[in-house]
Amino acid sequence: MNIALLLEMAAEAAPDRIALVCEGKRWTYGDLLDAARGAFELIQASEVEYVALLDESSEAAIIAVFGAALAGVPYCPLNYRLPDTDLAALLSRIAPALVIGDEERVTRIAATQGHTILSREEFSLKAQETVPSADTREYDPGEGIAIQLFTSGTTAAPKAAILRHSNLLGYILGTVEFGSADESDAALVVVPPYHIAGISALLSSIYAQRRIVMLPSFSPEDWLSLVEAEAITNAFVVPTMLARIVEAMDKGATGRTQSLRAIAYGGGKMPLEVIHKALLRFPMAGFTNAYGLTETSSTVALLGPEDHRAALASDDPKVRARLTSLGKPIPTVEIEIRGESGEILPAGEPGEIFVRGEQVSGEYKEKSALDADGWFPTRDAGYMDEDGYLFLSGRADDVIVRGGENMSPGEIEDVLLTHPAVADACACAVPSVEWGEAVGIAVVTRDGHEAPHENELKDLIRTRLRSSRVPEKIAFVRELPYNEMGKLLRRKVKEVLAN
Template sequence: MNIALLLEMAAEAAPDRIALVCDGKRWTYSDLLAAARGAFAIIQDSGADYVALLDESSEAAVIAVFGAALAGVPYCPLNYRLPDADLAALLGRIAPALVIGDEERVTRIAQDQGHTILSREEFTLQTQETVPADDAREYDPGEGVAIQLFTSGTTAAPKAAILRHSNLLGYILGTVEFAGADEADAALVVVPPYHIAGISALLSSIYAQRRIVMLPSFSPEGWLALVQAEAVTNAFVVPTMLSRIIEAMDNGTTAEIASLRAIAYGGGKMPLEVIHKALERFPAAGFTNAYGLTETSSTVALLGPEDHRQALASSDSKIRARLTSLGKPIPTVEMEIRGDDGRVMPVGEAGEIYVRGEQVSGEYKEKSALDADGWFPTRDAGYMDEEGYLFLSGRADDVIVRGGENMSPGEIEDVLLTHPAIADACACAIPSVEWGEAVGIAVVTRDGHEAPHENELKDLVRQRLRSSRVPEKVAFVTELPYNEMGKLLRRKVKDVLAG
C-alpha cells in the first residue's frame, strides 16, 4: 500500500473538513488531495529521481510528501540549516531531484547537478493548476521507498535512512485510529520538516482527520499565540522548545491555553526541572514522552499521561524516577537490551537497545543494519526496570570505558544537575594514558550564580557515585551545543575538552 492512501481515505470520508492551516490559509482534505495529484504530474514530467524540500514547514511540504508517494519517487526533505558545502554534498547524492524551496541557494551551490528547482510559492501554485488526465494517471502501488532522510550526523557523517511505505503504514495503522479526531481537534506542528517527528505528525494527524496547524519558524510567543488563535488541542515539542515556552510564560507572555489537552515531547533528554514546571504550567494537559528514531518510523516507546501523573504524585522514589524514563515499548514493537556479547541483559542492567517490528526499517541507502532475525541496533544505551519501563543512558557510542569499566554519561550528568549553580552539563570520554579513557565534563553556570570550584563538582560526583566517575577535566562554557531537535552534540563538547 501507498502512504497516499491515508490522504485519500481522509478526503473521501470528510472532503470539506479543514486539514491544514498555515500562514492564515486553510486547506480542506479535498484541496490537499487535488494538490497532491497535481504534484504527481509535475514530478513525473520533471524526470526527477527524488523530491527534495529545502524549506521551513508549509503546505508545500504536505503536498510534496503525498505527491512524491503517488509518483513513486522518494521524498527527501533537507536540513536548511546546514552549511553550503554540506548541503551541496547532500544534493549531489540525490541528483537529479525536483528541489522545492530556496531557489536562490540551490542554484548557487548546486546548479551543475541537474536539478529542477521550484520556489515554495511556484510549486504550490503549479500543483493547484495542474490536473492530471484520468486516462494517464497511474499511481505508484507503494512497494518501494517513501521517505529518505539524512541522519543528523551527531557522531558521524549523515547516512541516508530509508523508510518504505510498509514501514510508515505499519506505524500509522498500528497506533492511530482512522477518523478518531473530532472536527475541533487541532495539532500544532512546529518540528522541522526534515525530521521524522514532523513527517509522522503529518501522517498520523491526516489519518485521524485532525486539523494540522503549522508554525513554520518556532518562537515561544508565536507558539502560544497559535494555541490560542486555533484552539489547539494537541502539540509536539522538543525539550528546548518546552523550556523556552515556560520561560516566556514566566516572563509575562500570556495566552488562553485551556484547549490544550495533550502535549507530546521527544527528540532529546528532557531535564527533570523542565517537565516539573511544565506539569505545573499546563495542569489540564496530558504529557507523553515519545521515544523513537528515524530508522523506526518514529515512536517505539511511550511514557503516557497517567505515568506522568502517578510519578509526580508518588512518594516512592522508584515510581518518581519514571519521569526520567521513556515509558514502555508500544504494543507493535519488540524491544531487547543486549550486552556487548549479544546476550539479552537482565532487568536493571544497561546495554544497547534493540527493536523489531513492521515499522522498523533499519535500512540505509548504503546497507541494512538489521540482523538476521530483523532486530535493529539503535546505538542507544539503556536498561529496563522490573515493570518494563525503559531508561536511556545515552548513545552506545558515548559510553565512557575507563580501565575496562563502562560508564554512562547520563548518570554523571544527572548528579551534576543537582548542584544549584549548574544549569546544564555534559560528560564524555577524554583520552587517558593510565586508563585508556577518563571522564571529562563541560558545565553551564545558572544565571545569577557564581561558577563553583571544579573540586566542588568532583566531590559531588564522588559522594553520589563511585570514585571512578569523578571527572579528570572540567570546562566551564557559556552554553552546550545542541542541534535544532534538542540533541546534545557530544563530539563538539569533546573538541572543547580536547582544547
C-alpha cells in the same frame, strides 16, 4: 499499499474539513489531495529520481510528500540549517532531484548537479493548477521507498535512512485510529519537515482527520499565540522548546492554553526540572514522552499521561524516577536490551537497545542494519526496569570506557544537575594516558549564580557515584551545543574539552 492512501481516505471521508492552517491560509482535505495529484504530474514530467524539500514547514511539505508517493519517487527533505558545503554534498547524493524551496541557494551551490529547482510558491501554485482528469492517472502501488532521510550526523557523517511505504503504514495503522479526531481537534506542528517526528505528525494527523496548524519558525511567544488563536488541542515539542515555553511563561508571556489536551515531547533528554514545571503550567494537558528514531518510522516507546501524573504525585522514589524514563514499548514493537556479546540482559542491567517490528526499517541506502532475525541495533544505551519501563542513558558510542569500566555519561550529568548552580551539563570521554579514557565535563552556570569550584563538583560526583566517575577535565561554557531537535552534540563538546 501507498502512504498516499492516508490522504485519499481523509479526503474521501471529509473533503471540506480544514486539514491545514499555515501562515493564515487554510486548506481542506480535498484541496490537499488535488494538489498532491497535481504534484504527481509535475514529478512525472520532470523525470527526476528524488523529490527534495529545502524549506521550512508549509503546505509544500504535505503536497510534496504525497505527490512523490503517488509518483513512486522517494521524498527527501533536507536540513536547511546545514552549511553550504555539507548541503551541496547531500544534494549531489540525490541528483537529479526536483528541489523545492530555496531556489537561490540551490542554484548557487548545486547548479551543475542536474536538479529541477522550484520555489515553494511556484511548486504549490503549479501543483494546484495541474490536476489531470481521473482516467489518466496511474499511481505507484507503494511497494518501494517512500522517504529518504539523512540522519543528523551528531557523531558521524549523515547516512541515508530508507523508510518504505510498509514501514510508515505499519506505524500509522498500528497506532492511529482512522477518522478518530473531532472536527475541533487541532495539532500544532513546529518540528522541522526534515525530521521523522515532523513527518509522522503529518501522517498521523491526516489519518485521524485532525486539523494541522504549522508554525514554520519557533518562538515561545508565537507558539503560545497560536495555541490560543487556533484552540490547539495537541502539540509536539522537543525538550529545548518546552524549556523555552515554560521560561517565557515564568517571565510573563501569556496565552490561553486551556484547549490543550495533549502535549507530546521527544527528540532529546528532558530535564526533570523542565517537565516538573511544565506539568504544573499545563495541569489540564496529558503529557506523553515519545521515544523513537528515524530508522523506526518514529515512536517505539511511550510514557503516557497517567504515568506522568502518578510519578508527579508519588512519594515513592522508584515511581517518581519514571518521569525520566521513556515509558513502555508500544504494542506493535518488541524491545530488548543486549550486552556486548549480543546476550539479552536482565532487568536493571544496562546495554544497547534493540527493536523489532513492521515499522522498523533499519535500512540505509548503503546497507541494512537489521540482523538475521529482524532486530535493529539503535546504538542507544539504556536499560529496562522490572516493571517494563525503558530508561535511556545516552548513545552507545558515548559510553566512557575508563580502564575497562564502562560509564554512562547520563548518570554523571544527572548528578551534576542536582547542584543549585548548574543549569546544564555534558559528560564525555577525554583521552587519558593512564586509563585510555577519562571523564570530562562541560558545565553551564545558572543565571544569578557563581560558577561552582571544580573541587565542589568533583566531591559531588565522588559522593553520589564513585571516584572513577570524577572528571579529569572540567570546562565552564556559556551554553552547550544542541541541534534543532534538542540532541546534544557531544562531538562538539569533546572539541571544547580537547583545548
